[in-house]
Amino acid sequence: MVKKRVLFVCLGNICRSPMAEAVMRHQVELANLSERIEVDSAGTGDWHLGHPPHEGTRQQLDEHHISYEGMKARLVSSTDFDAFDYIVCMDTNNLRDVRKLLSKEQGEQAKLFTFMELLPEQGIEDVPDPYYDGNFPFVFELVESGCKELLSRVQEDLN
Ligand code: 4NP
Numbered sequence: 001m002v003k004k005r006v007l008f009v010c011l012g013n014i015c016r017s018p019m020a021e022a023v024m025r026h027q028v029e030l031a032n033l034s035e036r037i038e039v040d041s042a043g044t045g046d047w048h049l050g051h052p053p054h055e056g057t058r059q060q061l062d063e064h065h066i067s068y069e070g071m072k073a074r075l076v077s078s079t080d081f082d083a084f085d086y087i088v089c090m091d092t093n094n095l096r097d098v099r100k101l102l103s104k105e106q107g108e109q110a111k112l113f114t115f116m117e118l119l120p121e122q123g124i125e126d127v128p129d130p131y132y133d134g135n136f137p138f139v140f141e142l143v144e145s146g147c148k149e150l151l152s153r154v155q156e157d158l159n
Helices: 016-030 055-063 078-083 092-101 136-158
Strands: 004-010 037-043 086-089 112-114
Touching: 004 016, 004 078, 004 092, 004 136, 016 037, 016 055, 016 136, 037 136, 055 136, 086 092, 086 136, 092 112
Parallel strands: 004 037, 004 086, 086 112
Antiparallel strands: none
């Protein structure tokens, strides 16, 4: 049975990428695909290693009845590139930082892309960082729509 693994990457791994991880896993569960699609997240910065998601992210997930149980911040590493089929960076800085961990050929593979490439109609390059502007509800909206699109792409790849 083919399995696909998705990794979301942001800076601190406490706001955006854990939100995307929890929302994507929730959507995967609703689609009865938990056996076939695995979801994780990681950060490029090490300030919050081992910490649970940020209060603002937890509030959004609580409001939408989405679990974040047991989630803890970790660092992204070059070995993630071999373990995951899709590496989705929440902004273009994250993409640049992940590329630095990889060889040029690895960094140019289609599996590495930004989250906003899933939502071209939004006309923005980066998922804005709510750690700085506090706009967690807007990030939740983007994350919910982007994960829907990503799920349909992953589903096609499973078939
Ligand atoms: P995130 O947000 O990358 O969406 O998790 C941030 C979290 C922490 C910091 C920056 C951004 N920080 O500088 O500690």
